[in-house]
Amino acid sequence: MAREGTEHWPATPPATALFADDLLDGEVALITGGGTGIGEEIAVAYAELGADVAIASRNMDHLEPVAERIEATGQSACATTVDVREMDRVEEMVETVTDELGDITVLVNNAGANFVTPTESLSANGWRSVVGTILDGTAYCSMAVGERMIEHGEGGSIISMGATNSVNGAPYHAHSGAGKAGVHNLMQTLGAEWAKFGIRANTIAPGIIETEGIAGAVGGELPEMLLEEIHADRFGQPADCVPLAVFLASPAANYVTGAYYSADGGHLLPNVPF
Ligand SMILES: CCC/C=C/C(=O)SCCNC(=O)CCNC(=O)[C@H](O)C(C)(C)COP(=O)([O-])OP(=O)([O-])OC[C@H]1O[C@@H](n2cnc3c(N)ncnc32)[C@H](O)[C@@H]1OP(=O)([O-])[O-]
Ligand SMILES: NC(=O)C1=CN([C@@H]2O[C@H](COP(=O)(O)OP(=O)(O)OC[C@H]3O[C@@H](n4cnc5c(N)ncnc54)[C@H](OP(=O)(O)O)[C@@H]3O)[C@@H](O)[C@H]2O)C=CC1
Numbered sequence: 001m002a003r004e005g006t007e008h009w010p011a012t013p014p015a016t017a018l019f020a021d022d023l024l025d026g027e028v029a030l031i032t033g034g035g036t037g038i039g040e041e042i043a044v045a046y047a048e049l050g051a052d053v054a055i056a057s058r059n060m061d062h063l064e065p066v067a068e069r070i071e072a073t074g075q076s077a078c079a080t081t082v083d084v085r086e087m088d089r090v091e092e093m094v095e096t097v098t099d100e101l102g103d104i105t106v107l108v109n110n111a112g113a114n115f116v117t118p119t120e121s122l123s124a125n126g127w128r129s130v131v132g133t134i135l136d137g138t139a140y141c142s143m144a145v146g147e148r149m150i151e152h153g154e155g156g157s158i159i160s161m162g163a164t165n166s167v168n169g170a171p172y173h174a175h176s177g178a179g180k181a182g183v184h185n186l187m188q189t190l191g192a193e194w195a196k197f198g199i200r201a202n203t204i205a206p207g208i209i210e211t212e213g214i215a216g217a218v219g220g221e222l223p224e225m226l227l228e229e230i231h232a233d234r235f236g237q238p239a240d241c242v243p244l245a246v247f248l249a250s251p252a253a254n255y256v257t258g259a260y261y262s263a264d265g266g267h268l269l270p271n272v273p274f
Pocket of ligand 1: 113114115116117121125126127129130163164165207208213216217
């Protein structure tokens with residue numbers, strides 16, 4: 001089974017082959033969870049298109065190599081540790097990024113957590129660990145960055161990673177699905193409330209994207225049987241999520257807020273005729 005691309009569902013080309021190379025000139029982007037998986041792809045693509053890029057997560061070992069990739073494009077990088085579940089740490093992160101790179105104009109709430117478990121086996125701490133990262137983390141980062149965007153007075157773009165598991169519910173994803181549903185609702189609220197400040201807030205919902213994170217979440221390899229539910233007949237790659245993230249950060253999306261875009265190869269579309 002081809003994973004990178006198939007005849008009818010080819011791999012998504014690199015951002016530099018799709019967008020003008022100065023599209024994000026002058027932007028300062030902060031990407032939480034930017035040291036791995038989808039966040040890493042977005043971080044490097046933003047830098048290749050002219051943005052200065054900050055990346056933040058709990059483990060500096062994840063961040064340093066990506067900071068080097070960002071700097072290799074000629075843009076400035078900032079790598080700083082944070083646990084997005086703690087508001088004080090989030091405030092420190094925003095302070096550090098602003099001091100090092102200037103006012104943040106694009107926030108990507110990409111830090112995420114998941115593990116697949118029967119709900120009857122989920123402990124309160126397990127619930128908090130995932131919902132805290134997904135929903136509290138997205139809220140804390142949006143509030144801390146949004147406050148500064150409002151003060152700065154030049155608008156901005158907030159992009160959050162949702163997930164298709166939040167749309168219809170998904171067995172064994174109680175914490176993740178509920179948290180991601182909250183993320184989309186939060187982006188809609190911020191899109192409405194902060195429109196008067198020129199701040200846009202949108203959600204990208206990846207389907208099943210092959211990353212080490214999801215492999216860990218399902219306890220190993222993605223089961224091949226999942227492909228039966230995906231019309232594209234391949235799992236997604238991190239690069240499949242990048243064009244939406246570039247679009248939403250760019251002036252091409254100047255009239256787009258509160259929107260929800262899936263990149264899922266048709267995963268949510270019915271596959272039976274009834
Ligand atoms: C369609 C796909 C949708 C979305 C996909 C993605 O997001 S892919 C991206 C995915 N990427 C990532 O997930 C990357 C980030 N993920 C992580 O850092 C960890 O996986 C984390 C989410 C557990 C948080 O770590 P941490 O150090 O903060 O926490 P901790 O280790 O201290 O555990 C806290 C509690 O959770 C419990 N628990 C844990 N595992 C299981 C399990 N399998 N089963 C049951 N329970 C489990 C653990 O027992 C404890 O509860 P207890 O015993 O005290 O009552
Ligand atoms: N892969 C998939 O199929 C799907 C992914 N998504 C979402 O896409 C996003 C990226 O996922 P993906 O790239 O697959 O997975 P990864 O596990 O690679 O990415 C998650 C990132 O979040 C960081 N992170 C986790 N917890 C925290 C925390 N408490 N504070 C700060 N950073 C944290 C991790 O870094 P560190 O360990 O250094 O803290 C890591 O870089 C997530 O929001 C995920 O929920 C949604 C649907 C499907």
